[in-house]
Amino acid sequence: KVVLENGYKTVALQVPEGLKRSVWNVVEFLEKKTQAKIIVIADPCFGACDLVNYELKNLDVDFVIHIGHTSIPDVENFWIPTLFINAVSTKDVSAVVERSLSSLEGKKIGIVTTAQHLHTLEVVDRILKKHDFVPIISDGDERISEKGQILGCNFSAGMNIVDKVDSFLFVGSGNFHPVGLLLSSKKPVIAADPYTNTVKKQELDDLKDTILRQRYGAIANSKNAKKFGILVGIKRGQQRVELADEIKEMLDSFNKKSMIIALDNFSPVSL
Numbered sequence: 257k258v259v260l261e262n263g264y265k266t267v268a269l270q271v272p273e274g275l276k277r278s279v280w281n282v283v284e285f286l287e288k289k290t291q292a293k294i295i296v297i298a299d300p301c302f303g304a305c306d307l308v309n310y311e312l313k314n315l316d317v318d319f320v321i322h323i324g325h326t327s328i329p330d331v332e333n334f335w336i337p338t339l340f341i342n343a344v345s346t347k348d349v350s351a352v353v354e355r356s357l358s359s360l361e362g363k364k365i366g367i368v369t370t371a372q373h374l375h376t377l378e379v380v381d382r383i384l385k386k387h388d389f390v391p392i393i394s395d396g397d398e399r400i401s402e403k404g405q406i407l408g409c410n411f412s413a414g415m416n417i418v419d420k421v422d423s424f425l426f427v428g429s430g431n432f433h434p435v436g437l438l439l440s441s442k443k444p445v446i447a448a449d450p451y452t453n454t455v456k457k458q459e460l461d462d463l464k465d466t467i468l469r470q471r472y473g474a475i476a477n478s479k480n481a482k483k484f485g486i487l488v489g490i491k492r493g494q495q496r497v498e499l500a501d502e503i504k505e506m507l508d509s510f511n512k513k514s515m516i517i518a519l520d521n522f523s524p525v526s527l
Contacts, residue, residue, distance in 0.1 A: 258339055259290040264319040268312050268336075270297040272324040275343060282323070292319075300521075303407060304328045305493025310335040326371045326401045331493045345372040347450040349427055353383050356448040356455045362422020364390045368406045368414050368437065369427040373450070377404050380427055391425075392417050408432050411440045418443060431456070431463055438464050484514040485527070491520060 259267060267286065271279055276298075283294045295315060297308050304325035312320070313335065320338040327340040367380050377393055384391040393404040396413035400406075406413050406426075414424055414437050423444035426434040434447040438460055447456040478484075484507055488500045500516050507514040519526055 259286070259292055259319060262319070262337075264290075264292055266293045266295065266315065266317050266319075268295045268297055268308060268315075268317045268320045270301055270308055270320060270322045272301045272343075275324055286321075302491075303409075303493075304340065305331065305409070305489075305491055307331070307334075307338065307492040309338065309492060312336060324371070326374075326405065328399050328493050329401055330398045342371050342374070344375050345450070347373075349373065349376045349448065349450045350379060350383065352448040352450050352453050352455065353380050353425070353427065355453070356425060356446050357384075357387055357389075359446045359455055359457050360389065360423055360425060361444045361446075363388070364392060364421045366414055366417050366421035366424040366443075367391050367393050367427070368404055368411075368424060368433075370407075370433060371402070371405060373427050374402050374405055376427060380425070384425075392421055406433055406437060408436060411437045414441055431460060434460050435463050435467070439467065482513060484512055485517045486514055487522065487527075488516055488518045489520070489522070490518045 267290070269279070269282065269286070271282070279296055283296060286292065286294050295317060299308070301324070304322070304327055307322060308320060317336055320334075320336050321341060322338055323341045324343045325340060326342050365384055367377060367384070369377060381391045381393065394413050394417040395403050396405060396410065396416065399410050400413055404413055418441045421443065423446060424437055424441065426437065426445055426447045427450070428447070429449050429451045431447070434445045434456070438445040444457070445460055447460060449456070486500045486503050488495065488497060504514050504516060517527070
């Protein structure tokens with residue numbers, strides 16, 4: 257509808273890795289319904305901060321459809337109009353949430369999830385209340401668009417209630433988000449994965465300990481360093497130049513040499 261109403265002729269389609277196998281169906285649907293030329297962006301997409309936009313002007317792209325993430329409210333003023341379409345999971349979370357109850361610590365439980373499972377939060381809330389828990393779901397900061405949502409780089413929906421809960425229940429897949437919340441909150445985090453129907457707690461604690469050991473090792477090694485590289489992501493939602501400037505000033509005050517290094521994709525080879 258948006259494409260037709262605005263007369264867009266060339267549309268860029270950006271999807272995360274997990275949805276690329278289904279991209280043919282999306283392209284055929286859009287071509288049939290809009291008669292527009294569809295260009296699929298094949299570069300990896302790591303989140304709503306990882307947007308294609310200005311660089312597509314040379315391809316005459318006049319509209320971008322970003323599937324799989326909700327928008328980051330404070331990332332705006334796009335050169336090319338961009339539409340965010342969340343890709344919600346069809347998995348029923350009830351069984352794995354029921355399985356997770358015995359692992360929860362305390363009665364006051366903070367509930368968090370990713371964009372794909374936001375629509376299940378009411379179900380999770382009802383299950384916990386049925387078993388005499390007190391579920392708490394919070395808004396995040398200005399970079400979070402939905403209540404109860406966490407990103408790999410933003411756990412404010414959890415941190416806003418960290419002093420009000422005994423533990424957190426994360427509904428979703430993978431370790432990236434729940435371990436991040438565990439590191440940030442220092443409160444127990446239990447992950448309920450509806451894809452594998454498994455509940456994880458000790459695995460998250462073990463991974464947290466591994467990360468902390470690596471982090472403290474890096475900090476110890478850096479004490480004798482004389483030259484530092486300050487890395488800044490140039491993706492649309494990652495350009496934290498002010499923070500980089502603050503770090504550089506701090507290093508200068510300790511008579512350490514430093515340079516600001518900007519990259520699109522971080523890798524040991526590039527550095």
